[in-house]
Amino acid sequence: LKANNLVCVKEIKQEYSHIEKIGVVVEEILMRNKIKPSQIEAIVVGKGPGSFTGLRIGYAFSKGFCFAKRIPLYQVSTLESLAYQSGVNDSVVISILDARRGEFFCAAYLFAKGRAMRLGEERIVSKLELYSLAKEQNKKVYFVSSDVEVLKDFNMFDTVVVEEVSRGLLKAFEASLSKVKDGGKGRDFNLAELAKASPNYLRAPAAKTLEERLADRSA
Known part of the structure; x- marks a missing residue:
């Protein structure tokens, strides 16, 4: 830069x-x-x-x-970086990465006017916990990841694939x-x-x- x-x-x-x-x-x-x-x-x-x-x-x-x-x-x-690549606004973005062992690194962000406010802490969760997290939100939810395979488990939601995390x-x-x-x-x-x-x-x-x-x- x-x-x-x-x-x-x-x-x-x-x-x-x-x-x-x-x-x-x-x-x-x-x-x-x-x-x-x-x-x-x-x-x-x-x-x-x-x-x-x-x-x-x-x-x-x-x-x-x-x-x-x-x-x-x-x-x-890294999770916040993924969120900023989503290109969405006035929505909740849930950034996810494969943590192995059937778990995911995740963090949720509320986007408004191009800025992200994190909702809770970054954490490791199961697939079911991610489903629950998404359903708790009162705004449209997007799942974002740099891994296409990871997003396949969440295709019932809107998803965004990030090509360049940097x-x-x-x-x-x-x-x-x-x-x-x-x-x-x-x-x-x-x-x-x-x-x-x-x-x-x-x-x-x-x-x-x-x-x-x-x-x-x-x-």
Whole structure:
């Protein structure tokens, strides 16, 4: 995003390739658009929920880049990003992602005048709980996801397939934050905040870091 205009969108949809390609893709985008790393004023990262590995790789790269360049990191919900790509208004949008084990990551948003107000917390629910959530609303409901297969279970409702989640991430960011546009490069950099930034897994990771395993042993 440059001068409030979207310069380029690139998404990696191959499984298990993020760690190999994220740096290459970023370098390619910068070179193609003649942007120097020193010109980047902030990083916006999708904080999940989602794949444990994908989130950790995204955060490791983003936090490392922000630390090296002393620029702020902004975190945006993946579910909110999906909602902003729905293109609906005066309706309730329920963003869903496959959480495996027959469950779904979900969050409901009320859209009015292009802005989303979240209704309740992001959570993991069953299919029946999603049906109940939809029927509780007193406005038209849309189910939104980036996964066509997930939406097949909800074809009795209106559904929207999101092709490029990153566009929604930027829309959600623009709707909630304007700090990057208001300040100079690095004005909002805060090392303590950067260190605390972490993904929203919703479900505890099965694999833990060495520090987490040592903490469990000493507890």
